[in-house]
Amino acid sequence: MAKVTAAELVAFAKSKLGVPYVYGMKGTVMTLAKYNELKALYGALVWDSDKKKVGKVCCDCSGLISWATGIVRNSQGYRDTALEVHPISTISKAPIGAAVWQKGHIGIYIGNGEYIAEDGSAYGCRKNKLSKASFTHWLILKDIDYTVKEEVDDEMVEQAKLIIDGREFIVDRILKDGVNYIKIRDIADVLGYEVTSKGSIAVLTVEQAKLIIDGREFIVDRILKDGTNYIKIRDIADVLGYEVTSKGSIAVLTKR
Structure with missing residues (x-):
């Protein structure tokens, strides 16, 4: 207990x-x-x-x-x-x-x-x-x-479960204002992509960024924390043609 x-x-x-x-x-x-x-x-x-x-x-x-x-x-x-x-x-x-x-x-x-x-x-x-x-x-x-979780601007990085087409993956995520942002390198690993990115900021703010997959460009919401990109999971789903449902620390992606 x-x-x-x-x-x-x-x-x-x-x-x-x-x-x-x-x-x-x-x-x-x-x-x-x-x-x-x-x-x-x-x-x-x-x-x-x-x-x-x-x-x-x-x-x-x-x-x-x-x-x-x-x-x-x-x-x-x-x-x-x-x-x-x-x-x-x-x-x-x-x-x-x-x-x-x-x-x-x-x-x-x-x-x-x-x-x-x-x-x-x-x-x-x-x-x-x-x-x-x-x-x-x-x-x-x-x-x-009395444990106090380390937080930055009231958001923190934690592990979550991502389910894509029935396959389960553990990924890093930030939950901000009820919205899931998934670590882009974890998404790349799940999907079998290499990823390169530039830029970092210390403060957690949501901003638009360009995501390029197989030469196609998409505008997505992202958070930059300590040099790591976290992409809004619903934007990722839209880019890849998935429906997304989430509850707590579990996000489920299924093909449309």
Whole structure:
């Protein structure tokens, strides 16, 4: 099972703003029987007024993260299994989605000096300023994926599957504004052509270029990245007489 990303954790926390707090709850509907069980287990940590929350989805501070990941830990458990532990004074270096922690309490850092947490029975799940809280550390959690993909102008080179007449090929592509651009050398290899090209730019912009195949000239949309040409797949299909359909990282070309 893939880890929840830091961005997904933050989005999840934002979607739970307003969910009532009850100590020991992990994001499920609290029944009267559950309330009585928790009250017997934890005493004063479960408020008498929490009984009014019966019938509602409730959660506690560590439960908010456990709810997002499906891995149940208490606040101390998150501290003990953290991959990194740093003093809260260095929070400016923390990635979005890091945990903010103090003994007995945990929240989620969302940037701009703010956090989201199930902040106790009086507040429920809320967004608040770190300056108004008492967190002592921030944590890189074992259960969260903090990997950030390298991007250029919000586009990145990734591998995709190209299917031509039923044959499958792995090619490099850039997805820009929902449009696939395929590395021209990969297209040439697939079709059995040699390719030569000139020109390079560092910024990803769509521009028109001339494509010459067997002496025939065509005008196509292309992106130049680090000296490599990426051609709009629909233009390639039109040039070669194919229909093209695409979904996610798979493009399918079939003869008309």
